[in-house]
Amino acid sequence: MIKVHIRSFARFRELFGDRFEVEVCQPATIRSVVQAVGQRNRDGLQELMDGEGKVKRSVILLINRERITGEGRENHPVAEGDEVAIYPPVAGG
């Protein structure tokens, strides 16, 4: 198991907390980290994952402040000590 630091914001902060750690099995991916975050709240998984168990496209993800985008982003590796940020769609300006 590895520990990953999570930061979440706005609606997701209210559901999951603003800063916390999750433990996931190796090899860890974005998908396994998002699943671990979703399990912190009764409604969490349906906020983050679609009906097929994939991370919703509307969920914005960063590892160490770099956005992780593209079709294969769920399989992007996550390492011990990484900071994963989870956002709902932005609404500034």
Added chain:
Amino acid sequence: MIRITREEFDPAGLLEEARSAELGALVSFLGIVRDDGIERMDLEAHEEVAEQDLFRIRKEAIARFGVHRVDIVHRIGSLSVGDHIVMIIVGAPHRKAAFQGCEYVIDQIKESVPIWKKEYTARGSRWVPGEHE
């Protein structure tokens, strides 16, 4: 100037600071909390990433439109109706580039910068949906 702040800012003062002899056009955008029956609005940001994004957007506006100056000030924290949310000032030798640059900056902020708004009314609260949801 790129700044994310909890403090009120002075639009006239920012415009005055942006003036310089080479800039024949200064285009500004001022976003204000609209009276939609709300009592107040909380703005939240992932500040480190939002600031990094604003610097990137400024760099892109300069590269794409040839503008010479881009200032962006964005408030966070608790705001009331009539408060300023964001000010963008884009300076260029001529107006066309300044208008295009300013529109580009606000569109990019709405699309990608990690800032969120929560509105409070007498009946409760809600997160404002993004334009790109």
